[in-house]
Amino acid sequence: MFGVGVGVRVGGRTIVSSGGGFDPDAQAFFDRVTTAGGTLTTTEKNATNQLVLDMKSAGIWSSMKAVYPMVGASAAACAQNLKSSSFTGTFTSGWTFASTGVTPNGTSAYFNTNVKNNTNLTDRASHWSAYFRTLGNDGFNGYYSAAAGAVFGVQPKDNTNKIAVGLNNLAASGVTSAAGFLIGSVNSSTNAKLYLNNSLVLTNSTTQSLAGYSLDFYLGALNSTGTPIIYGTQQSVFLSLGDNLTDTQASNFYTAVQAFQTTLSRQV
Amino acid sequence: MIGYTLTPDQYTQVQGQYYTEYQFFNCVLSIDNVWFLFLSDEDKTEVATTEYAWVLDLPEAEYIPPPPPPFPPVE
Numbered sequence: 001m002f003g004v005g006v007g008v009r010v011g012g013r014t015i016v017s018s019g020g021g022f023d024p025d026a027q028a029f030f031d032r033v034t035t036a037g038g039t040l041t042t043t044e045k046n047a048t049n050q051l052v053l054d055m056k057s058a059g060i061w062s063s064m065k066a067v068y069p070m071v072g073a074s075a076a077a078c079a080q081n082l083k084s085s086s087f088t089g090t091f092t093s094g095w096t097f098a099s100t101g102v103t104p105n106g107t108s109a110y111f112n113t114n115v116k117n118n119t120n121l122t123d124r125a126s127h128w129s130a131y132f133r134t135l136g137n138d139g140f141n142g143y144y145s146a147a148a149g150a151v152f153g154v155q156p157k158d159n160t161n162k163i164a165v166g167l168n169n170l171a172a173s174g175v176t177s178a179a180g181f182l183i184g185s186v187n188s189s190t191n192a193k194l195y196l197n198n199s200l201v202l203t204n205s206t207t208q209s210l211a212g213y214s215l216d217f218y219l220g221a222l223n224s225t226g227t228p229i230i231y232g233t234q235q236s237v238f239l240s241l242g243d244n245l246t247d248t249q250a251s252n253f254y255t256a257v258q259a260f261q262t263t264l265s266r267q268v
Numbered sequence: 269m270i271g272y273t274l275t276p277d278q279y280t281q282v283q284g285q286y287y288t289e290y291q292f293f294n295c296v297l298s299i300d301n302v303w304f305l306f307l308s309d310e311d312k313t314e315v316a317t318t319e320y321a322w323v324l325d326l327p328e329a330e331y332i333p334p335p336p337p338p339f340p341p342v343e
Contacts, residue, residue: 036289036290037289074310075288075290075291075310076288076289076290079290088290089290090286090290090291090292091290091291091292092291092292092293092294093287093291093292093293093294093305093306093307093308093311094294094306094307094308094311095291095308095310095311096308096309096310097310105269105306105308107269107271107296107304107306107331107333108294108295108296108304108305108306109294109306110294144339146338149340170340224337224339227337228294229336229337229339230336230337230339
């Protein structure tokens with residue numbers, strides 16, 4: 001049973017009082033966390049609830065397949081998908097969990113979202129996003145098909161301090177690495193875009209089909225056709241997978257996620 | 269980096285096994301083909317209450333990774 005909250009429109013965002021009236025999808029997430037044995041603070045609940053409201057208000061909630069807000073400072077809480085009860089993730093050994101995010105050890109740790117490219121995402125019409133508080137080493141995130149010669153994911157910092165990105169391809173972006181919110185959106189066979197902290201920083205005109213491969217999206221390592229490689233040490237505070245996003249949706253997504261991280265005092 | 273070392277039999281016993289509902293062991297090979305297991309402090313607390321608590325008594329050693337796996341240069 002849900003309580004009644006008071007909603008007030010402020011600057012385009014609906015701010016809901018913390019009187020117990022959470023959005024039903026947010027409340028369902030809180031219930032999943034509790035059932036899993038995790039706990040959330042009041043601040044984390046309010047921030048997550050506002051994130052859901054902002055994403056719905058911006059029309060991007062329906063584009064999401066999996067959203068991991070990485071709250072609760074435990075594997076049980078951070079493994080839960082905010083969007084639905086599907087795609088509950090699993091962590092390997094070697095992670096540390098804190099209110100400031102989740103951090104892999106760079107040697108053996110990765111997070112399996114259990115989101116598969118060929119059955120859960122639309123080929124060349126999908127996005128990934130990840131918010132990194134630290135750049136760490138040169139770890140990669142996502143999945144890679146050697147046969148297709150293509151990656152769907154990101155290396156926030158390569159050995160030249162640039163972002164290497166996979167938008168159903170594999171390309172050096174030429175973009176200097178920076179902590180914060182990265183969104184990769186593959187929009188078609190001839191268009192893919194990379195956004196960094198609310199700026200469009202790269203547009204690719206060639207993408208490969210990955211429809212013929214079954215690959216789970218990893219955080220903390222790259223899923224190379226079932227084998228984790230290129231382990232990372234980046235501290236993460238958000239991850240999402242879903243449909244491709246327009247420029248406007250990507251901007252609104254950044255605004256919502258940045259507000260979420262700011263409320264939790266872990267924004268970049 | 270220091271980690272626990274495992275024999276092939278010990279590796280077989282733990283690799284991929286869940287020690288909580290949402291966490292499983294992942295071991296990696298060193299440059300000299302020895303299996304290593306790395307556990308965070310949180311992992312150790314969880315593992316200590318499971319049937320796999322014996323891994324906390326395994327010998328520890330310095331891990332040297334093997335050469336990186338094949339991966340195309342990003343150009």
